[in-house]
Amino acid sequence: MSPYKNIINIAVIAHVDHGKTTLIDNMLKQTLSGRDVEKVTERAMDSNPLEMERGITIYAKCTSVFFRDTKINIVDTPGHADFGAEVERVLSMTSAVILLVDCVEGPMPQTKFVLSKALKAGLLPIVIINKIDKPDARIAEVLDEVYELFFALEANDEQLDFPVLYASGRDGWASTEVDGKREDLTPLFENILSYAKKEVVTENSEDEERFSMLVTLLMPDPFLGRILVGKVYNGSVNIGSTVQVLNLDGELLDKGKLTKLYTFDGLAKTSVDKVSAGDIVAIAGLSGTSVSDTICSENVDKPIMTTPVDPPTMSIRVSVNDSPFAGKSGTKLTARMIRDRLYAEVENNIAIQIVDSGDSTYEVKGRGELQLGILIESMRREGFEMSVGKPSVVFQYDESGKRLEPLEILIVDVDQEYAGVVMEKMSSRKGEVVNMQDFQDRTRIEFKIPARALIGYQGEFLTDTKGTGIMNHLFDSYDTYRGDFATRRNGVLISMNQGSATGYSLGNLQDRGIMFVAPQDAVYQGMIVGQHNRDNDLEVNITKGKQLSNMRASGSDETVKIATAKEMTLEEQIAYIADDELVEVTPDVIRMRKKYLDPVERKRFSKKKS
Structure with missing residues (x-):
């Protein structure tokens, strides 16, 4: 039998740099014991080399803590809008979310995007106003902005009745009052136990005949191959059991025996003989299974439905490197190698789409420059050489054939003296001011702007604001094509x-x-x-x-x-080049x-x- 009576599955969501991963570090430190605590390094969940270098979360990951008689499975999610698909699919495993909001910046674009997905999925939120020890904290104003956001996203009565905690994730404390005791994270754990819905854990022998699990994440392992992570929705299963794999259309993809079963225990995966409904688990032994597939008993014929992911809005063209220096540093050069690697990425990342354009050229579609850049950077480190073209937006067409383009909501925080030059640049790029407000000596301006206008603008923005500006953007909708405009003005x-x-x-x-x-x-x-x-x-x-x-x-x-x-x-x-230029990428x-x-x-x- 399980050593715990209850299971709660919860995701931590927030905008980039609002402190999700640091909070989880301290949740682990305060619940683990002995040598396990020593293993919790700074941003322990960001284990990928690119994540450690850039200081951001790129891939969603699972961990767990034990508080009293309850196992709390925690999913750490990316904070950047380009990796929104990672967040969308992991929300299906949880019953509640911890919404982390910076006490100065307040709700930002990614906060709105992820929260809207969580509310639509019926998840219950716990709101944390983080970093309240900052000298320029706007605690009351930020809490009002959070309530306004919930109303704008049409949260139901149960979701609006959320608990609010005030915390410093870095220092490892939370309190139900602004001036309350600042000791540890016990108030957070108590709110999770009292507010989040508990999973129904069953361990009857009859359950093995109706086992079903939705694959949500993939974790490559050098020894076991592909490890499939997901939530068990029904029944239970043992090591060695024969299971089948169904896609979203109910078609049979694979059959096989489960060679390894794992549950999450702190930062480690623990091998177990049996897993049951309600838990988030990892399974090995099914090489032909991917994200969104259902692993189930042989007598189950209906797959578990999953939330559809928003379509990609940006694309780049990837082709063979044909420069005079081709082959001097890379080991993977051919079109076939590039093609196989790109299609392997599609299996792991449902937000990526690949179109074979012919002539050994592949169009890679994704959510934004950062997501596409991370893919190319990963391939470069694996030994690939390739040529990459200028990013372009993915257009759509309405019933009358009119061209529609993706629009973004852009939020910039700048010193007041730079607001004028930023508004001038945005106006020349077909941007429209939606909202503008001042707080202290900073100005926050919200624009609705074509996605193509932001390609390559980050560097120019930092130059215009002397490195002090902060910009964040998020896909809003498709609308009528706004016309042509110049972006790069230099040859x-x-x-x-x-x-x-x-x-x-x-x-x-x-x-x-x-x-x-x-x-x-x-x-x-x-x-x-x-x-x-x-x-x-x-x-x-x-x-x-x-x-x-x-x-x-x-x-x-x-x-x-x-x-x-x-x-x-x-x-x-990649953002700098023009239509007649390429980036030669080598290791x-x-x-x-x-x-x-x-x-x-x-x-x-x-x-x-x-």
């Missing part, structure tokens, strides 16, 4: 030959624009080596060296100071280049386009 500097960049050439070209390469960097014909000061492209000889002679002239050998080359991340480069180097390397071909292509 690029293009290398006219192959070789190594020289300090002499870079020094002479500094007045022409901002350089992307440093001395001794390898370049080739057609590679983008800098940003031109003007709006046209310019071919430059960046490999030219100084003529050597035995004659000297006064002042001719003075030291030339070369400005540091501008470094851009993968996402920044060692990321470069920007023209689609047609030969200048004659470029002119021919531009004439055809015009």
Whole structure:
């Protein structure tokens, strides 16, 4: 029998950087014992290398804590809107959500998006106003904004009667009063036990004939292969039992025996002989099963329905790397390898769609630049080389054939002195002001703007606000196409030959624009080596060296100071390029280049386009 009487499944949702993962760290520390506590490092749930580097949660993950006689399964969810599909599918495993809201920023776009999904699914919320020890906290105002958000999302009476806690997730305490005791997280655990719905745990032998589980997450394992994570909705099952797999249409996909069963215990997975309804478990032994499939007994013929995921709004084109430096650092180069990897991603991530465009080119559709950039970065680290095109939005068409484009809700927080320049930029990109408010010396402006207007805007926004601005955006709806507008106003500097960049050439070209390469960097014909000061492209000889002679002239050998080359991340480069340009992605180097390397071909292509 289980060592606990009750199970509660709960998800923690919030906007990025509002403190979800840090709160879970302290929930684990205060419920684990002995050496298990020592294993809880900072942001312990962010185990993926990319998550640790960027300080964000990308993949939803499960853990559990034990409080009194109850097992609480906790799902840590991503906070960025680009990974919203991860949140949508894991909500189906839970009966309640902890909504974390920063006491200064208040409800942000991702808060609204995830909360709307949770309320529609009938989940009960517990609201935590986090980081209330900040000197600029707006506790009362933020709580009012939370209530306004619940009313706007049409929460029912039971959902509106949510408990409110005031906390510092970093310091590991929560209180039911703003000025209450600040000791530990016991008030949070007590509210979870009293407010969240408990799962019905059954362990009768008859239950094995009606076992069914919905696969929600995939966890690769080097020894066991694919591990399937999900909630057991009905019945129970033992190791060695024969089960079948049904897709959403009720079609039989696979049959097999379960080789391993796990439940979550703190940060570890515990091997068990049997799992029962109500628990979130992990299963191994079914290689052909993926997200949204139902694992069930052989006499079950109906799959478990799941919430449909919102469609992708942005796409990029991925193709084979055909630059002169192709194959120098990567090991996975062919179109077949790229294709297999992309389709493997579709099995794990239901928010990604792949379209084979022919000519060894694949259109990858997703939620945003960050999500697509994470996929390309993951492939790069796995040894892939590829060429990536400029992101474009996914258009739709109504019954009359009119083109519709995705619109985003953009919220910017800026110092008041920068509000004017941001509004000017947004206006030129077809943005409309929806709301505007001041608090302290900051201004928050809400825009409704075409999604394509935000491609590549992050860097420009940080420049305009001197690095002090914060911007967040979220898909709103499809609406009538807003018309054309210019985004990148500068041309690029293009290398006219192959070789190594020289300090002499870079020094002479500094007045022409901002350089992307440093001395001794390898370049080739057609590679983008800098940003031109003007709006046209310019071919430059960046490999030219100084003529050597035995004659000297006064002042001719003075030291030339070369400005540091501008470094851009993968996402920044993908967002920066124009329609006729590509990003060459390799394990060692990321470069920007023209689609047609030969200048004659470029002119021919531009004439055809015009």
